[in-house]
Amino acid sequence: MTSMLQVVEGAIGDDDRRAASAALLEDFDSVVLQHQQRIHRVLLGMLRDSDAAQTLTQECFLRAYESRGRYRGEASVSTWLIRIAINLAHDYHRNRRLGFWRRLFAGDNDVGEMAARLPSDAATPEQDLLAKEKLAAVWSAVERLAPQQRAVFVLRFVEQLSLEEIAAATNLKLGTVKAHLFRALGTVRKRMKEWQVSP
Amino acid sequence: MKEHLSEQQLNDWILGQAGSDAIGHMETCANCRREAEELKGALDGFQASIHGAAEGYRLIWHPPAQRERPVWSRVMTQRWAYAVALGAIFVMSVVLLRFDHRQRPHPVAHAIGESEILMQIQADVSDYVPSALEPGELLLAAGEQPPPTAPPGRKTPKSTRR
Numbered sequence: 001m002t003s004m005l006q007v008v009e010g011a012i013g014d015d016d017r018r019a020a021s022a023a024l025l026e027d028f029d030s031v032v033l034q035h036q037q038r039i040h041r042v043l044l045g046m047l048r049d050s051d052a053a054q055t056l057t058q059e060c061f062l063r064a065y066e067s068r069g070r071y072r073g074e075a076s077v078s079t080w081l082i083r084i085a086i087n088l089a090h091d092y093h094r095n096r097r098l099g100f101w102r103r104l105f106a107g108d109n110d111v112g113e114m115a116a117r118l119p120s121d122a123a124t125p126e127q128d129l130l131a132k133e134k135l136a137a138v139w140s141a142v143e144r145l146a147p148q149q150r151a152v153f154v155l156r157f158v159e160q161l162s163l164e165e166i167a168a169a170t171n172l173k174l175g176t177v178k179a180h181l182f183r184a185l186g187t188v189r190k191r192m193k194e195w196q197v198s199p
Numbered sequence: 200m201k202e203h204l205s206e207q208q209l210n211d212w213i214l215g216q217a218g219s220d221a222i223g224h225m226e227t228c229a230n231c232r233r234e235a236e237e238l239k240g241a242l243d244g245f246q247a248s249i250h251g252a253a254e255g256y257r258l259i260w261h262p263p264a265q266r267e268r269p270v271w272s273r274v275m276t277q278r279w280a281y282a283v284a285l286g287a288i289f290v291m292s293v294v295l296l297r298f299d300h301r302q303r304p305h306p307v308a309h310a311i312g313e314s315e316i317l318m319q320i321q322a323d324v325s326d327y328v329p330s331a332l333e334p335g336e337l338l339l340a341a342g343e344q345p346p347p348t349a350p351p352g353r354k355t356p357k358s359t360r361r
Contacts, residue, residue, distance in 0.1 A: 028262060036258040045249050057258055065262055131244060138245045156214070157242045158249050163214075185210050189238055 028068065031077060032061050038078065038159060039085050045154035046089040048143060056092060060085045075168050082169040086151045093147045134195065141191035145184050152177055153184040204231045213239060 039060050043053040063084050071080060142150060151170055155161045161169070167177045204212070204221055211217040212225060212235050225232050 029260065032258060032260045036260075037253055037256060040256045040258070041249050041253040044253055050252065054256070057256075058260075061258065061260060062263065134241050135244045135248055138241045139248075142245070154249075158246050160246075181214065182207070182210050185213060185238070186206065188241070189206075189209075192238060192241055 028065055031064070031081075035078060035081050036061070039081055041158055042082055042085050042151075042154055043089055045142070045158045046086070046147070046150055047092060048139065052092060056085065056088045060088055063088075079165065079169045082155070083171070086170060089151070090147050134192070137191050137195035138188055141188040142184075144187055144191070148172075149180045149184045149187075152180040156181055203228060204235075209235055209238075213242070 036057065040053055040057045043056050043060070044050065047053050047056070060081060064081055071077075075083070142153060145153060148170070152166055152172070155166045155169060156163075163174055163177050163181075166172075167174045170177065172180070204224055208217060208221045208224075209231070212221055217225070225235065
């Protein structure tokens, strides 16, 4: 018998997945429980704003709930939810009026907070500080990426999705996903070199 | 001395898609290995920071209350309804435009009407007969019959003499 976890992880056949996913969506609470962390992480990586990520995670599940009748099981539940989350993040970025106020009040607090959360296995406080500065450099590079590139980057390096899964979640071709990843890595590497020259 | 890995080969290595040549080179070249591991370490730190930030997160989920959607809302989610609505708007526009076109007088016709009125006024003005000459006018209208002669000894009224 098809288990709920199998459906969520997409580890079953197409027919089973369609039938079981439709049934699974009836029990939406399990979907929320299963995917809330991942969706929140994706949005956190894309927005660099904890409050906005929480709000959009809520919005993502709300939209999924409202449109669950239209879900056909062509992609896994996870891919479907990530797609909704990415669209929400893009809409959020497009909103220029909000962007002005966000930039005005946000500052770099979230980067600092996230840097502080870095698991510290450094031997000395100097090494710890260095690691946090390096992380801040990566964040600043990620922020320079275009929204589409950022989405691809986050899905790959935060969620460890395969290139095919990223292509399905972003509605991009495999070659385009690769190109975005290469450009994103190039930007991060460049920023890292700048940081090494003048940390 | 062996050449170092290109940017693309390093990217492939990071993405776990490096060929056997690049993997072999990475085992022997400390410079490339250091560069790749430096980047990989930074990316791992990025991942760890997000996982750490999201760790305690728990969504408070309450499904929205089911509401009965109004009929028009249910109908307008169908694509054909939009097509029908657009068609109806088009037909209405055409009908209204034609109706309006009929109601409005043609500008040339309007000009002709005005000139006719002016001519009529001109004719009326030119045909105007002063009240003193009205009896004569009546006579002319009655034909060429001579007016009955007044009895002898009777004076003509003053107004006619003026």
